[in-house]
Amino acid sequence: MTTSAEQEGKRRGRRPAGADTKNALIEAARAVFIEQGYEGATVRAIAKRAGVDPAMVNHWFGGKEGLFGQSVLQLPIDPTMFANEISEGDIDTLGERIVRRFLTIWDSSGGGQFSALVRSVASHDMAVQGLREIFLKQIFMRVAAKTGADNAMFRATLVASQLVGMGMVRYVTKFEPLATNDIDTMVAAVGPTIQRYFTGDIG
Amino acid sequence: MTTSAEQEGKRRGRRPAGADTKNALIEAARAVFIEQGYEGATVRAIAKRAGVDPAMVNHWFGGKEGLFGQSVLQLPIDPTMFANEISEGDIDTLGERIVRRFLTIWDSSGGGQFSALVRSVASHDMAVQGLREIFLKQIFMRVAAKTGADNAMFRATLVASQLVGMGMVRYVTKFEPLATNDIDTMVAAVGPTIQRYFTGDIG
DNA sequence: CAAATTTTTCAACTCTTGGTGAATTAATAA
DNA sequence: TTATTAATTCACCAAGAGTTGAAAAATTTG
Known part of the structure; x- marks a missing residue:
């Protein structure tokens, strides 16, 4: 009944605002890196958990390495x-x-x-x-x-x-x-x- | 000048005896797993270090997982x-x-x-x-x-x-x-x- | 010696990986 | 409104992963 384009959340283009993809990725990355380690965690798995396209990792963090640094390597203390x-x-x-x-x-x-x-x-x-x-x-x-x-x-x-x-x-x-x-x-x-x-x- | 078959140490078939492939793999595996971690270590790298074909990992240990268990997970103590x-x-x-x-x-x-x-x-x-x-x-x-x-x-x-x-x-x-x-x-x-x-x- | 078995290499297959670039849509500026 | 910029998805790539099966050579067995 539904074509692939009709499904909510799968349309192309910029999202209807309010969606903080960057933070969603960071949180997802923390979780997946915790569970899988650096090598074991895949960019695809992180993106999926964040409900976002894998390409966003490159767009926002320049790649897997960058996302790693911005998520796990941030200490919760000063x-x-x-x-x-x-x-x-x-x-x-x-x-x-x-x-x-x-x-x-x-x-x-x-x-x-x-x-x-x-x-x-x-x-x-x-x-x-x-x-x-x-x-x-x-x-x-x-x-x-x-x-x-x-x-x-x-x-x-x-x-x-x-x-x-x-x-x-x-x-x-x-x-x-x-x-x-x-x-x-x-x-x-x-x-x-x-x-x-x-x-x-x-x- | 040399055909691939002429080179020493690359002939097919069973080796001239005395070559303990299994142990060579275990030692190489320890080293590579230590340096690279489980995911980071590749079967190919381990085999190369042992001077052996990657297929031997499957033959002797049933795969990467088996080799891991037989090398790293063995404690050096009783x-x-x-x-x-x-x-x-x-x-x-x-x-x-x-x-x-x-x-x-x-x-x-x-x-x-x-x-x-x-x-x-x-x-x-x-x-x-x-x-x-x-x-x-x-x-x-x-x-x-x-x-x-x-x-x-x-x-x-x-x-x-x-x-x-x-x-x-x-x-x-x-x-x-x-x-x-x-x-x-x-x-x-x-x-x-x-x-x-x-x-x-x-x- | 001949037959069977074990050990090894090789080539190839399939799957997954991180990454890229074009297309598409929303938000923003002029 | 129109033009521009930013955000997102998609299809695809090249590289590398682990694994497989057949072929070849040495060894062992009958």
């Missing part, structure tokens, strides 16, 4: 703000504050955003450079410096290792009960570890 | 043996023993094997199930049970989080100085964390 927030306050509760802040941020996306970042790092070398820059130099290194302890860089990497690992187990592999334990429980368990890495005796 | 080794000895140095053992094992492949596993987990859901089974239930859970502490499963996941994180930073993102610090230094820094997760107060 590094400088993060560093400042956790720096101010009692130095003895620094570890607890960081763990709480870390989990609050990543929990808000159900862990998907964290998964995506790990996938990026695993399948895409360029992401590693970005992470090092942001996490280490802009955040942990800055915090470690404020404590005045020696071996600031080593301490920063130790902190990163525990936080990244906690994220892996909670968001990626989802080992129970760590994956669903409430934040307070996690703070009590992991906070002291971070605290020691920053201000304690590490050998 | 879980039961590992659990026993670290269980025996002074319970107060349990943490140190685990860190030392963990690093010794994965350092031996230059970290590549660990990277590959992470890549698998990130791009291949089936690997997660395998990891949970092996790491948690067969190793850490068993050890945690021996200590007689409460919350054995929570403790096991905490241990896993710190070890996985250490592996991520040392082998995957390679943040310095943690990436190249010698094992003794790492044991001194991280050992106490593991020890506390197993036998200490975690909230």
Whole structure:
């Protein structure tokens, strides 16, 4: 009965306004990259999920690579703000504050955003450079410096290792009960570890 | 001058014996999967590296998937043996023993094997199930049970989080100085964390 | 030796990939 | 209104993917 041209949403030409294709693509890309990784995710699958033609990826982002950078590689935090927030306050509760802040941020996306970042790092070398820059130099290194302890860089990497690992187990592999334990429980368990890495005796 | 049939090493038919194609493929697969990830690694590239025809992958492993399982997903340790080794000895140095053992094992492949596993987990859901089974239930859970502490499963996941994180930073993102610090230094820094997760107060 | 089997290469097939350019339609400017 | 610009879809391409089946050569078996 219906010709292919009659079907709603398949007409050619510019859309009747209000349709934010760019954002739709970014959200779809996040989801698909999370589920499939960089290589596994296809431009076609992303476009389909966004309800848009695959050619739009090229039009708006210059290609798959560009879309990747504009979706997954965008952190949900402002590094400088993060560093400042956790720096101010009692130095003895620094570890607890960081763990709480870390989990609050990543929990808000159900862990998907964290998964995506790990996938990026695993399948895409360029992401590693970005992470090092942001996490280490802009955040942990800055915090470690404020404590005045020696071996600031080593301490920063130790902190990163525990936080990244906690994220892996909670968001990626989802080992129970760590994956669903409430934040307070996690703070009590992991906070002291971070605290020691920053201000304690590490050998 | 030379016809294609004259060139050495390109004749058809069975090879002059002694050529262990299967193993050559497994080793090549490990290398390429490590460097490229599952999707990024091509059967052709693996075969070329092994000096063998791509069709051999199908012949010996039934396809790319099979080769993946027989190469990367093989852990370089025997879980039961590992659990026993670290269980025996002074319970107060349990943490140190685990860190030392963990690093010794994965350092031996230059970290590549660990990277590959992470890549698998990130791009291949089936690997997660395998990891949970092996790491948690067969190793850490068993050890945690021996200590007689409460919350054995929570403790096991905490241990896993710190070890996985250490592996991520040392082998995957390679943040310095943690990436190249010698094992003794790492044991001194991280050992106490593991020890506390197993036998200490975690909230 | 002859027959059967195993191992290997080769060529080709099909499917999917990311990307391109023209055509089409809506929105906007003159 | 008319002309211009922006947004979207479509059909198609070249490259590369994993896989397949037949042919060829070495080995093993009878």
